[in-house]
Amino acid sequence: MKTGFSYFGVRRVEHVRADLEAMREEGCTQVLHTWSEEDLAYYGDTMARIVGESHKLGLDVYANAWGVGRVFGGEANSELSARNPGSCQILSTGEPVAAICPNHPAFLEYMDGWIDAVCAAGVDTVFWDEPHFFFRKGRVGEWACRCSACRSLYADRFGTDMPLLPCPEISLFRQERLLGFLERWTTQVRAKGKRNNVCLLPDAFDAGLPDWGAVASLPALDELSTDPYWSDDDPLDKVVEDYTLYSDRLVSICKLHDLEPQMWLKLYRIRAGTEHFAPAAAGIARAAGIGNLMAWSWRGSDAMSWLRSDDPPAAHAAMVSAFRRISA
Ligand SMILES: [Zn+2]
Numbered sequence: 588m589k590t591g592f593s594y595f596g597v598r599r600v601e602h603v604r605a606d607l608e609a610m611r612e613e614g615c616t617q618v619l620h621t622w623s624e625e626d627l628a629y630y631g632d633t634m635a636r637i638v639g640e641s642h643k644l645g646l647d648v649y650a651n652a653w654g655v656g657r658v659f660g661g662e663a664n665s666e667l668s669a670r671n672p673g674s675c676q677i678l679s680t681g682e683p684v685a686a687i688c689p690n691h692p693a694f695l696e697y698m699d700g701w702i703d704a705v706c707a708a709g710v711d712t713v714f715w716d717e718p719h720f721f722f723r724k725g726r727v728g729e730w731a732c733r734c735s736a737c738r739s740l741y742a743d744r745f746g747t748d749m750p751l752l753p754c755p756e757i758s759l760f761r762q763e764r765l766l767g768f769l770e771r772w773t774t775q776v777r778a779k780g781k782r783n784n785v786c787l788l789p790d791a792f793d794a795g796l797p798d799w800g801a802v803a804s805l806p807a808l809d810e811l812s813t814d815p816y817w818s819d820d821d822p823l824d825k826v827v828e829d830y831t832l833y834s835d836r837l838v839s840i841c842k843l844h845d846l847e848p849q850m851w852l853k854l855y856r857i858r859a860g861t862e863h864f865a866p867a868a869a870g871i872a873r874a875a876g877i878g879n880l881m882a883w884s885w886r887g888s889d890a891m892s893w894l895r896s897d898d899p900p901a902a903h904a905a906m907v908s909a910f911r912r913i914s915a
Contacts, residue, residue, distance in 0.1 A: 588878050588914040591617035591646070592854070592885040595653065598626075598633050604640045606885065611644045613907045614914060618646045619714055619881060621653035622705055623663035635708040642709065649784065649881075650705050651714040656694055657686030660717030660788075662893060667697060676721045676732035679751055686721040689768055690736045698768075702775050712782040712810065715772065718765055719794035730757070730793060740764070761795035770805055777807035784810035784849060789833065799836065803844040811841055812849035814883070819856065823864060830868040834875035849879040854906055855888035857896035865902070866909030873913045880913070882906050 592610060597603050610618060618641050626634050641648045654663030668675035668685060671693040676686045687694045705713060721731040730753055737760075741749040744763075745756050773783040785802055788794045796802060803811055813836075815829040830850070837848040850872035852865040869880050884891075887899030887906075896902040 588873075588880075589616045589647075589849075590880050590910040590914060591615045591619065591649075592881065593619040593621065593651075593883045594885045595621040596890045598630055598637075600633065600636050600640060603637050604644075607641055607644050607646060610885065611646060614911050616645075616647060617649065617881070619649040619651060620710075621661060621663070622650045622701070623653040623661070624655055624665055624667065625663065626653075627701055627704055631704060631708075634704075638708045638710055647712070648710045649712045649714040650708075650710040651716040651786075652698070652701055653716065655701065656689065656697070657684075657721065658689050658694065658718060659715070660719075660786075662891065667694065673735075675734070677734040677737075678721070679728075679730050679733050679753075681733075682729075684721050684731065686731075688732045688734045688736055689718075689720070690732070690734070690740055690764055695768070695771070698772060699775070702772060702779075706776060706779040706781050710781060712784050713772075713776045714812075715769060715783065715785040717786055717788045717794065717814070718769060718796065719788060719792070720761055720765070722793045724792075728753075758795075758797065762798055762801065765795050766801055766805070769802065770807075773805050773807035782809040783807055784812055786812040786814060786849075786851065789813060789815045789829070799840055800843075803840045803846060808844075808846060810847040810849050810879070811837060811844075812851060812879075812881075813837060814851035814853075816851075816853040816883075817864065819858060823861075823867060826864050826868055827871060830871040831875070834872045834877055838876045847879055848877045849881060850877045852880060852882040852906065854882040854902055855884055855891075855894035855896060857887055857898075857902040859897040859901075862898070862901045862905040865906050869906075869909045869913060880910065882910075 654661035674691040841848040887896035887902035888894035889899035
């Protein structure tokens with residue numbers, strides 16, 4: 588049984604080490620370190636030392652491109668679109684947004700460097716976290732991206748100008764493009780002797796990768812994961828329903844493609860009195876046959892006010908005892 592937490596917000600190595608020692612003592616086998624644009628620019632050697640300390644403690648290390656380009660998930664700022672004028676994503680409404688277009692050559696070049704640095708630091712698995720075209724929750728009808736690079740590629744692919752309204756061709760275009768990038772990146776990572784995990788957003792998000800089977804078919808993929816996190820007001824029934832649905836889906840797709848399934852548990856913004864939700868979700872995933880469980884994030888996300896749980900120690904303790912119970 589593999590269990591662990593994501594970890595971020597601390598770049599002073601002795602403090603990271605103390606936290607990782609606690610994580611190890613609590614029975615965890617692995618950790619995910621976030622690796623943002625800021626980390627790549629200013630914390631290269633520090634990040635390598637953090638990976639090294641994790642390994643010394645016996646923890647397997649994942650790293651994700653946290654908020655990079657705003658093409659991947661995460662609460663990290665991105666300056667890629669500002670550094671590369673004309674590269675930002677354009678909504679179907681014509682509005683530019685602060686996210687780089689993955690179809691812009693500057694993004695591919697940046698990601699090549701990111702992969703080099705992360706793999707050179709010795710991580711075990713690169714975690715491709717929620718790759719997506721830009722979307723805003725609750726904004727129906729708008730979609731991305733309709734920038735000049737996308738319109739040109741779309742015209743090459745379909746022989747017409749890119750429509751304004753969503754249609755099957757736009758879905759196919761976005762899926763093909765994101766899949767192509769994932770194929771490129773996972774191939775590069777495997778060539779460096781490292782593993783790949785792609786984490787897919789649940790269906791409710793208009794991310795651009797609706798066909799999970801196509802992602803699972805990527806030849807250099809090792810693990811497939813998802814993160815069906817509940818909303819603040821969701822009852823336990825909804826948590827059970829979603830984790831049952833997505834656990835079963837992960838297990839069946841992974842069986843078909845000889846991949847390891849990994850499930851993410853929500854451990855941020857845990858409302859008081861709902862600390863049993865994440866343990867219940869973990870139990871469902873384990874019962875479905877998933878032996879790799881991770882929680883976002885360490886200690887109920889207490890260090891980040893945006894994500895902090897109402898009672899971080901209680902949320903964390905409930906998660907740790909669930910991990911221990913499942914691992915026994
Ligand atoms: Zn674009």
